[in-house]
Amino acid sequence: MDKSHRKSKKESIIAAGLQVFSQKGFHDARMEEIAVAAGIGKGTIYEYFSSKSQLFQEIMSISINSYYESLDIKNINELPFKERIQILLTGHLQYYIENKDLSRMVFWDVEIMDEELKEWSNKLRKDKQLLMTEIINQSIANGEIRPLNPRLLAYLIMGTFTSFWAPIAIDAEIIDPETTAEIITDIILNGIQP
Amino acid sequence: MDKSHRKSKKESIIAAGLQVFSQKGFHDARMEEIAVAAGIGKGTIYEYFSSKSQLFQEIMSISINSYYESLDIKNINELPFKERIQILLTGHLQYYIENKDLSRMVFWDVEIMDEELKEWSNKLRKDKQLLMTEIINQSIANGEIRPLNPRLLAYLIMGTFTSFWAPIAIDAEIIDPETTAEIITDIILNGIQP
Amino acid sequence: MDKSHRKSKKESIIAAGLQVFSQKGFHDARMEEIAVAAGIGKGTIYEYFSSKSQLFQEIMSISINSYYESLDIKNINELPFKERIQILLTGHLQYYIENKDLSRMVFWDVEIMDEELKEWSNKLRKDKQLLMTEIINQSIANGEIRPLNPRLLAYLIMGTFTSFWAPIAIDAEIIDPETTAEIITDIILNGIQP
Amino acid sequence: MDKSHRKSKKESIIAAGLQVFSQKGFHDARMEEIAVAAGIGKGTIYEYFSSKSQLFQEIMSISINSYYESLDIKNINELPFKERIQILLTGHLQYYIENKDLSRMVFWDVEIMDEELKEWSNKLRKDKQLLMTEIINQSIANGEIRPLNPRLLAYLIMGTFTSFWAPIAIDAEIIDPETTAEIITDIILNGIQP
DNA sequence: AATGAATGAGGATTCATTCAT
DNA sequence: AATGAATGAATCCTCATTCAT
Numbered sequence: 001m002d003k004s005h006r007k008s009k010k011e012s013i014i015a016a017g018l019q020v021f022s023q024k025g026f027h028d029a030r031m032e033e034i035a036v037a038a039g040i041g042k043g044t045i046y047e048y049f050s051s052k053s054q055l056f057q058e059i060m061s062i063s064i065n066s067y068y069e070s071l072d073i074k075n076i077n078e079l080p081f082k083e084r085i086q087i088l089l090t091g092h093l094q095y096y097i098e099n100k101d102l103s104r105m106v107f108w109d110v111e112i113m114d115e116e117l118k119e120w121s122n123k124l125r126k127d128k129q130l131l132m133t134e135i136i137n138q139s140i141a142n143g144e145i146r147p148l149n150p151r152l153l154a155y156l157i158m159g160t161f162t163s164f165w166a167p168i169a170i171d172a173e174i175i176d177p178e179t180t181a182e183i184i185t186d187i188i189l190n191g192i193q194p
Numbered sequence: 195m196d197k198s199h200r201k202s203k204k205e206s207i208i209a210a211g212l213q214v215f216s217q218k219g220f221h222d223a224r225m226e227e228i229a230v231a232a233g234i235g236k237g238t239i240y241e242y243f244s245s246k247s248q249l250f251q252e253i254m255s256i257s258i259n260s261y262y263e264s265l266d267i268k269n270i271n272e273l274p275f276k277e278r279i280q281i282l283l284t285g286h287l288q289y290y291i292e293n294k295d296l297s298r299m300v301f302w303d304v305e306i307m308d309e310e311l312k313e314w315s316n317k318l319r320k321d322k323q324l325l326m327t328e329i330i331n332q333s334i335a336n337g338e339i340r341p342l343n344p345r346l347l348a349y350l351i352m353g354t355f356t357s358f359w360a361p362i363a364i365d366a367e368i369i370d371p372e373t374t375a376e377i378i379t380d381i382i383l384n385g386i387q388p
Numbered sequence: 389m390d391k392s393h394r395k396s397k398k399e400s401i402i403a404a405g406l407q408v409f410s411q412k413g414f415h416d417a418r419m420e421e422i423a424v425a426a427g428i429g430k431g432t433i434y435e436y437f438s439s440k441s442q443l444f445q446e447i448m449s450i451s452i453n454s455y456y457e458s459l460d461i462k463n464i465n466e467l468p469f470k471e472r473i474q475i476l477l478t479g480h481l482q483y484y485i486e487n488k489d490l491s492r493m494v495f496w497d498v499e500i501m502d503e504e505l506k507e508w509s510n511k512l513r514k515d516k517q518l519l520m521t522e523i524i525n526q527s528i529a530n531g532e533i534r535p536l537n538p539r540l541l542a543y544l545i546m547g548t549f550t551s552f553w554a555p556i557a558i559d560a561e562i563i564d565p566e567t568t569a570e571i572i573t574d575i576i577l578n579g580i581q582p
Numbered sequence: 583m584d585k586s587h588r589k590s591k592k593e594s595i596i597a598a599g600l601q602v603f604s605q606k607g608f609h610d611a612r613m614e615e616i617a618v619a620a621g622i623g624k625g626t627i628y629e630y631f632s633s634k635s636q637l638f639q640e641i642m643s644i645s646i647n648s649y650y651e652s653l654d655i656k657n658i659n660e661l662p663f664k665e666r667i668q669i670l671l672t673g674h675l676q677y678y679i680e681n682k683d684l685s686r687m688v689f690w691d692v693e694i695m696d697e698e699l700k701e702w703s704n705k706l707r708k709d710k711q712l713l714m715t716e717i718i719n720q721s722i723a724n725g726e727i728r729p730l731n732p733r734l735l736a737y738l739i740m741g742t743f744t745s746f747w748a749p750i751a752i753d754a755e756i757i758d759p760e761t762t763a764e765i766i767t768d769i770i771l772n773g774i775q776p
Numbered sequence: 777a778a779t780g781a782a783t784g785a786g787g788a789t790t791c792a793t794t795c796a797t
Numbered sequence: 798a799a800t801g802a803a804t805g806a807a808t809c810c811t812c813a814t815t816c817a818t
Contacts, residue, residue, distance in 0.1 A: 159357025
């Protein structure tokens with residue numbers, strides 16, 4: 001029997017956990033429910049994960065990595081600032097659309113249990129922040145954008161990114177990532193003055 | 195027994211709940227702990243609130259109202275767009291600074307229990323969104339700002355507002371609300387092109 | 389309502405625990421069963437004891453103390469050796485008869501959980517051993533008994549004490565403590581030679 | 583596959599069980615741990631033993647038999663009483679010294695699971711008791727020892743035997759079986775009067 | 777009105793045992 | 798015969814809620 005054709009048991013637990021955790025949140029998710037969703041017995045989860053906490057942590061880790069991978073920012077550095085923002089935002093919106101439930105956990109679940117996971121999550125946020133700040137600094141140096149507080153601009157850009165989650169994931173608003181990214185980038189670049 | 199006594203008891207429960215909920219989150223907060231923090235017996239909470247959920251909901255409601263009141267947006271409508279944004283953002287940042295723990299609950303806790311509360315919270319968000327959209331529409335009509343998708347601009351502005359929470363509440367960054375709001379408003383108005 | 393007339397709740401839990409633990413042993417005893425035996429709810433036990441382990445430990449402690457108190461060895465020091473042994477053995481046998489289930493826990497349950505409790509139980513055993521050794525040393529000094537290894541004599545005497553548990557508690561042998569103690573003491577004093 | 587291979591596998595399970603059971607006691611011993619100690623798979627134990635209980639029982643049976651065999655009481659009947667007691671006690675002490683962990687199980691673990699095993703263990707105890715009583719009766723008949731309650735003397739002797747377990751197995755006291763047996767026998771024979 | 781002792785539903789986790797390979 | 802992945806019954810413990818005082 002070809003195992004590769006069937007989801008490995010660990011993978012199906014992760015998939016089930018992803019679904020249940022992102023729908024119910026960490027506390028209201030029941031291990032039993034995850035097991036049922038994975039089509040396995042309760043005890044089997046503990047063959048692959050030592051605890052509910054650890055399962056959640058691993059799922060978070062995978063999810064966040066999947067987000068970064070989805071951005072696919074290989075040679076983004078060579079592009080002009082405008083393109084960069086546009087590409088990043090497009091990817092971000094795409095990710096929201098494709099991972100409605102998941103993205104809640106990834107971008108909004110602050111009430112995480114483990115101190116360790118909390119720190120890790122904060123570090124990730126700061127890293128993202130730093131990356132954006134760097135991009136901005138480069139572009140200021142390039143003369144692409146006018147001199148301004150890079151940290152504050154980074155907040156503006158990343159806050160804008162984040163703000164799309166609720167309309168997409170909760171209100172099920174239909175958004176075209178490409179067009180939306182274009183418009184937002186235009187506003188950021190040119191402002192809103194007539 | 196006069197009413198002021200009774201009122202103060204309910205208020206002290208709310209104050210205690212505010213403190214405990216915002217520090218530990220809904221799930222990790224214990225009714226006992228809230229009672230102790232309020233200096234009353236466990237059972238007494240149930241004289242004033244029918245359940246943990248309802249207590250949380252009421253506290254959320256109060257907190258969000260306190261936020262709106264803190265913005266003090268009475269005659270904001272008569273001001274030019276720039277001032278409006280600046281005032282709103284200043285107030286918002288001020289609120290973060292003065293209510294670090296609380297603001298997490300108010301702006302970030304999505305993992306709320308009751309379906310009812312969830313809907314209410316979503317409605318609030320949409321109202322805010324709508325309010326901002328309206329302001330934008332007015333200002334476009336006024337000619338204060340150029341014609342652009344008001345919904346997307348609203349996302350940009352409100353996302354920017356929200357993005358300051360983590361640095362202030364988690365990273366304890368020191369931010370001057372006034373100056374910060376000025377810079378951000380300038381970017382929104384004029385863009386970042388050289 | 390006069391509380392003193394009713395067993396305090398804690399006492400009834402201890403009594404119930406005593407019964408269940410001594411019948412089933414620590415591992416096979418169920419908290420629920422103890423609660424039922426105490427005529428209370430499961431959760432109530434945890435109002436008085438932090439865990440199953442701690443409940444067991446406290447019961448052991450009480451039981452062993454009750455044994456020592458039952459011996460009532462106040463002014464035993466002034467009696468001749470023969471009387472002392474006889475009185476101690478009589479008391480010991482009496483205790484077995486009156487506390488069949490309990491005595492198993494007190495004298496035989498080696499498979500105890502907590503390292504702490506184990507150490508405490510071992511210390512008690514050694515103390516008993518020491519006490520007996522001292523009595524023997526005194527009596528040798530008195531010339532009441534001939535010079536011999538006091539440690540080994542202590543083992544003999546205390547082993548003899550212990551050996552009555554199984555016949556009394558398990559086989560339900562009927563034994564008259566007074567007469568039995570007399571006979572045993574006679575053997576110890578005079579030996580078995582014709 | 584020859585039988586010697588199979589036999590060695592069963593033996594290695596027994597050896598592993600012996601080790602784990604005597605170190606941790608029945609309840610805290612894990613089948614997995616026994617399997618690992620035996621160098622085999624968990625499931626394999628069930629090829630040779632129907633359950634944890636049955637494995638324990640078989641190990642107990644073997645252990646107790648090994649104890650009796652270790653006493654090597656072939657033609658002990660022809661010896662005088664003094665020698666018999668001395669030889670039995672020497673062997674007993676020797677067994678304690680050589681089987682510190684095991685002897686706990688064999689002589690002290692009352693908290694056994696199966697009713698069946700409990701009965702078997704009790705029967706063994708009574709048999710030992712009876713054997714000793716018989717020896718005593720013979721010796722009284724012989725005129726080797728004076729007439730006295732044989733049952734009580736048996737308790738004294740066997741209790742003395744048992745009392746050495748704790749000092750040897752727990753306190754790691756160093757004891758010379760031969761000398762110790764001699765002294766104890768002397769006390770039993772001649773008493774402790776000056 | 778206020779209390780806190782009592783409750784028991786609910787849930788994470790363990791581990792002996794099974795069974796497909 | 799040997800295995801170990803899978804299972805789910807069993808159990809401790811928590812904590813929101815109740816209610817007698």
